Amino acid sequence: MPELPEVETVKNELLPHVIGRCVTDIDLIWDGIVRFPSVEEFRSRLLGQTITELTRRGKYLIFGLTSGDLLIIHLKISGSLLLRPASTQNERFIRAILFLDNETGIFFRDPRKFGMMRLVEDANSIVAKLGPEPLEPDFTPEVLAQRLANRTAPIKALLLDQTRIAGIGNMYADEALFAARIHSLRLGKSLSLEEIERLHRAIQQVLWAGINNKGASVDSYFRPNGTQGTAHFEFQVAHRRGQTCPVCGTPLQRILVRNRGTYLCPNCQPEP
Numbered sequence: 001m002p003e004l005p006e007v008e009t010v011k012n013e014l015l016p017h018v019i020g021r022c023v024t025d026i027d028l029i030w031d032g033i034v035r036f037p038s039v040e041e042f043r044s045r046l047l048g049q050t051i052t053e054l055t056r057r058g059k060y061l062i063f064g065l066t067s068g069d070l071l072i073i074h075l076k077i078s079g080s081l082l083l084r085p086a087s088t089q090n091e092r093f094i095r096a097i098l099f100l101d102n103e104t105g106i107f108f109r110d111p112r113k114f115g116m117m118r119l120v121e122d123a124n125s126i127v128a129k130l131g132p133e134p135l136e137p138d139f140t141p142e143v144l145a146q147r148l149a150n151r152t153a154p155i156k157a158l159l160l161d162q163t164r165i166a167g168i169g170n171m172y173a174d175e176a177l178f179a180a181r182i183h184s185l186r187l188g189k190s191l192s193l194e195e196i197e198r199l200h201r202a203i204q205q206v207l208w209a210g211i212n213n214k215g216a217s218v219d220s221y222f223r224p225n226g227t228q229g230t231a232h233f234e235f236q237v238a239h240r241r242g243q244t245c246p247v248c249g250t251p252l253q254r255i256l257v258r259n260r261g262t263y264l265c266p267n268c269q270p271e272p
């Protein structure tokens, strides 16, 4: 599932190709991918608009348009945005194509059909409830401590809660907790200040590594040019089923935390 580093990579790599480009045609192969407004209104309001801006907030991509409308895309579980020549033959799993005025198109590939597009006047209806951006300077250890204070949920679940911190998903939560040597089932309120500082550092470190490696392609994530990211090759615990801890050699464990598959080292991350 694309998380902050994957969505940031998509944004960075689309940016130079889409800014100043006009949407000349829209092919909705599966129109369920448009969640708001109606398909007809989506089409008529988007057609002919020039893309003036592309930003990321949490796991959302936000395209600014000349009309002032915003096209908001969420890749959810299995989405990718591929930048291809407009003449590319349609293939399986392409749900929508936004054609641009430079003979290219943004091809929304989404095998599992959870991805979505919305066209709105104000992004706040969607992104205002998100927690702070973990790579912004205002995300300090104090802010993290505040977000975890008095919480009786497992730390892993708190990290996945987008209203608490934006952009972290299953893979990078496991990686951050391993890097900080904190067990995923520790309660938020049980973390010491020193552990929170360690976790804060670990979150930023694993997210930056993910971005520098252009995201992790453990399942169906592709970069806009169709290649895979390499961040998963550096994962220490996430998705390393049946392997041993790279630090101490103990067999890694897979447990469920609120129904999410969770990888950890039972020796480096002592049980609560």
Ligand SMILES: [Zn+2]
Pocket (backbone or CB within 6 Å): 245, 246, 247, 248, 249, 250, 265, 266, 267, 268, 269
């Ligand atoms: Zn270990």
